[in-house]
Amino acid sequence: MHWFQELIDRFYDAHWQVTAGQSISYREIVGNAFGLASALFGLRRSVWAWPVGILGNVLLFTVFIGQAAGNGAGTTPLYGQASRQVFFVLTSVYGWWRWRRTRDAAGGPAVHPKWASSVERLALLTASLALVVACFFVFRAVGAGFPVPWWYYLADSWIFVGSIAATYAMARGWVDFWLCWIAVDLVGVPELLHFRYYPSAVLYAVYAGFVIWGFVVWLRISRRERPQRRLAEPALGPA
Secondary structure: OOOHHHHHHHHHHOOEEEEEEEEEHHHHHHHHHHHHHHHHHHHOOOOOHHHHHHHHHHHHHHHHHHHOOOOOOOOOOOOOHHHHHHHHHHHHHHHHHHHHHHHOOOOOEEEEEEEOOOOHHHHHHHHHHHHHHHOOOOOOHHOOOOOOOOOOHHHHHHHHHHHHHHHHHHHOOOHHHHHHHHHHHHHHHHHHHHHHOOOHHHHHHHHHHHHHHHHHHHHHHHHHHHHHHHHOOOOOOOO
């Protein structure tokens, strides 16, 4: 298995030299490709969205945590970006389990989109905003003395919490999860461009258009399948 270990080591260290002073890890490129594939599977309501996404999360974790450890001069370690990959994996395991459990036995879609209820939406928003504030202070404490503006920690917290909220809402089959991703992209693209994570920034920009498309598709599906769900519900009251 020596050849396999050597192959892994070469892939881990491989970079695409964009300019004389700028290179991009192939792990970042491949990890983002897995992320896009996961989103496409999610749009099609396929269980494969989760294992494919997990592979991308693992690769991107190695990219961002490597920067946090001081590997790669000239770039900024995004603690929130690295940390969220761990929570992505945990939330994705839950989503994988839930979609497999709700998948149609006849081989149909794994989830039937619907809007979150008012109570569910309020709980998600309240918890998310509280976590953004908490993470802001935690990330700022961890990165004390780091030469970055104050908004770096707030932006990273927003992306971190928003991504987890979106993944959880996707696992629940809520149409709202696309809106969560839009909120993440609005902050994520400028931040990644500022700190020169160009492949991730490009992917986020692609996501912005893709997410709008996905939102429209899931919204139409939820409207089309809602009458069918009502017909399938047992009637209440005396027969």
